[in-house]
Amino acid sequence: xxxxxxxxxxxxxxxxxxxxxxxxxxxxxxxxxxxxxxxxxxxxxxxxxxxxxxxxxxxxxxxxxxxxxxxxxxxxxxxxxxxxxxxxxxxxxxxxxxxxxxxxxxxxxxxxxxxxxxxxxxxxxxxxxxxxxxxxx
Amino acid sequence: xxxxxxxxxxxxxxxxxxxxxxxxxxxxxxxxxxxxxxxxxxxxxxxxxxxxxxxxxxxxxxxxxxxxxxxxxxxxxxxxxxxxxxxxxxxxxxxxxxxxxxxxxxxxxxx
Numbered sequence: 001x002x003x004x005x006x007x008x009x010x011x012x013x014x015x016x017x018x019x020x021x022x023x024x025x026x027x028x029x030x031x032x033x034x035x036x037x038x039x040x041x042x043x044x045x046x047x048x049x050x051x052x053x054x055x056x057x058x059x060x061x062x063x064x065x066x067x068x069x070x071x072x073x074x075x076x077x078x079x080x081x082x083x084x085x086x087x088x089x090x091x092x093x094x095x096x097x098x099x100x101x102x103x104x105x106x107x108x109x110x111x112x113x114x115x116x117x118x119x120x121x122x123x124x125x126x127x128x129x130x131x132x133x134x135x136x137x
Numbered sequence: 138x139x140x141x142x143x144x145x146x147x148x149x150x151x152x153x154x155x156x157x158x159x160x161x162x163x164x165x166x167x168x169x170x171x172x173x174x175x176x177x178x179x180x181x182x183x184x185x186x187x188x189x190x191x192x193x194x195x196x197x198x199x200x201x202x203x204x205x206x207x208x209x210x211x212x213x214x215x216x217x218x219x220x221x222x223x224x225x226x227x228x229x230x231x232x233x234x235x236x237x238x239x240x241x242x243x244x245x246x247x248x
């Protein structure tokens with residue numbers, strides 16, 4: 001199964017809608033609930049990262065018998081130092097984003113903790129791609 | 138313990154999601170950093186916070202929380218209320234602060 005979702009910068013109202021759609025699909029497929037929870041936590045964080053940091057992005061979701069693979073491709077400022085971005089507590093979020101309770105520097109660590117595999121590639125001034133992979137069995 | 142019992146014992150206001158008052162509460166989590174709650178709250182927890190915007194409901198829905206308690210007289214935004222009603226996850230209100238109300242809920246759940 002293949003799905004695509006579009007995400008716009010600053011659209012906090014709809015942040016989480018992709019995660020919610022993917023959750024419904026995984027439930028219909030009778031995926032184990034602990035795997036669903038891990039996947040939606042990771043996806044929500046990655047989705048919010050596009051809303052908070054990028055200009056726009058596309059989320060590509062692929063589901064087969066064995067695994068779910070999600071690629072979040074954004075056009076945005078990119079991440080100059082990915083190791084630093086992965087550190088718990090490090091954030092470049094704006095004050096208004098922080099006021100909403102985001103930008104605590106926990107998003108990327110949350111993704112890592114809730115996935116079997118994740119990868120980030122980024123080019124400054126171009127954008128960032130986050131890939132999330134979870135086995136479904 | 139159900140959300141309804143906690144509402145009655147602690148005199149909470151029910152802003153929305155009244156159809157979820159029978160949700161069972163097995164524990165709680167207190168926090169205003171959304172990623173912290175996302176990473177650490179568990180299903181059927183009651184969440185104590187001062188955040189009122191719609192993303193609160195995104196987290197409550199994805200984590201399958203039992204209810205949300207807004208502290209210090211904070212009120213949910215309209216879009217937050219709408220989603221609470223759709224998802225049947227009640228949003229409750231109290232004038233007390235996070236410390237006091239967390240302690241009271243903790244004691245109730247551990248009686």
